[in-house]
Amino acid sequence: MTSSAPECDAEAANETPETGNESGCLLTRGVIYTLQQLSRPQKTAGVIAISTGNFASILCYYGWKFRIAVTVVILDSADDEVLELCEQYSNSVSSINVIKIKSDSLLEAHKFALAYAIKHGLVYLDSYNHPNMIIGQATVGLEILEQMCDSIDAVILPTTFNGCSLTEGMAVAIKRRAPEIQVIKVKPNAIDRNMEGVKQEALRNELNIPVRGRYFCYDNLEKSFIDKCITIDQAWIDIATEYLLDTESVCDLHASIALAPILSGQLDNLKGKSVIIPLFGRTDSMDFVKADRYAMLINAINRRYFTL
Numbered sequence: 001m002t003s004s005a006p007e008c009d010a011e012a013a014n015e016t017p018e019t020g021n022e023s024g025c026l027l028t029r030g031v032i033y034t035l036q037q038l039s040r041p042q043k044t045a046g047v048i049a050i051s052t053g054n055f056a057s058i059l060c061y062y063g064w065k066f067r068i069a070v071t072v073v074i075l076d077s078a079d080d081e082v083l084e085l086c087e088q089y090s091n092s093v094s095s096i097n098v099i100k101i102k103s104d105s106l107l108e109a110h111k112f113a114l115a116y117a118i119k120h121g122l123v124y125l126d127s128y129n130h131p132n133m134i135i136g137q138a139t140v141g142l143e144i145l146e147q148m149c150d151s152i153d154a155v156i157l158p159t160t161f162n163g164c165s166l167t168e169g170m171a172v173a174i175k176r177r178a179p180e181i182q183v184i185k186v187k188p189n190a191i192d193r194n195m196e197g198v199k200q201e202a203l204r205n206e207l208n209i210p211v212r213g214r215y216f217c218y219d220n221l222e223k224s225f226i227d228k229c230i231t232i233d234q235a236w237i238d239i240a241t242e243y244l245l246d247t248e249s250v251c252d253l254h255a256s257i258a259l260a261p262i263l264s265g266q267l268d269n270l271k272g273k274s275v276i277i278p279l280f281g282r283t284d285s286m287d288f289v290k291a292d293r294y295a296m297l298i299n300a301i302n303r304r305y306f307t308l
Contacts, residue, residue, distance in 0.1 A: 025281035026137065027055055027127060030166070031062050033136030034125060043068045046095065048117045049125040050074075050109040053082045059125070060096050064089035071097040071122060073113045077104045134169035140278050141173030153273035154182040157226075158257035158280070161187070170278070171225040184228045184267070186258050188237060230267070236260040254280035 035047070046069025049059055056072040063070030072086055083098055090096035101112055117124040127133060144155065155174055159167040171183045240259040244250045258277040261267045 030133035030136030
């Protein structure tokens with residue numbers, strides 16, 4: 001399928017905390033906030049998380065920076081570079097433990113990490129469903145409003161699997177402050193099955209960890225805070241990826257997903273309006289991306305938001 005992309009004027013907004021850091025990922029916000037909210041005993045015991053690569057490196061970096069013990073469970077298929085990148089932060093003042101399991105299933109890694117957390121008294125940090133991760137990511141919505149509230153007509157929030165709490169957390173932050181702004185969620189037809197499996201498992205057992213207070217996933221937020229949900233074909237995501245590279249020198253899977261329905265004509269009602277798309281940077285949600293596009297999609301992010 002081919003298409004000529006419509007004309008779009010892009011302008012860079014102020015830099016966000018992710019623009020200059022070495023991770024180049026929106027998850028950095030959630031990691032920083034979550035680690036800062038740990039109690040002293042929790043910081044001493046440490047945290048554990050699963051990752052296919054980038055989230056692990058972010059968590060290890062900030063574990064080292066805040067002197068909090070971190071254990072990351074990565075898949076057997078993960079590059080050795082990921083292992084080396086994480087382990088470089090382990091020293092006399094910070095404990096970084098990387099466990100590589102003999103499986104390529106995130107769901108198996110999830111179950112292993114849960115059991116390990118219970119056995120060793122660690123805090124399980126779900127990158128997409130932990131309440132403090134959601135709160136950290138929701139600051140993106142607040143920052144958008146602080147920068148451009150008077151001129152925004154719509155915000156497009158991309159996701160790669162059903163019920164992504166980080167996306168819905170941003171929607172809550174935006175709609176509660178500015179209910180007149182239209183919030184649109186976009187997801188691919190081919191969702192990330194790895195993350196979808198972990199999400200469903202988390203919902204079934206509420207992470208199965210004995211903690212003080214109830215650990216829960218923010219479910220069913222879409223009905224209250226998202227005005228419209230769109231699915232988009234991978235072919236249009238590819239077109240959007242090429243368009244962003246050619247016009248903005250931006251490589252961002254989630255931005256491509258969000259831009260795709262504009263290029264396909266599914267959001268023609270937004271013509272002439274101010275639309276915001278937050279860039280996510282490099283995330284672990286890459287399961288449905290073709291191998292030949294992976295290297296392109298993990299390049300450095302040059303801008304954090306753009307206006308169409």
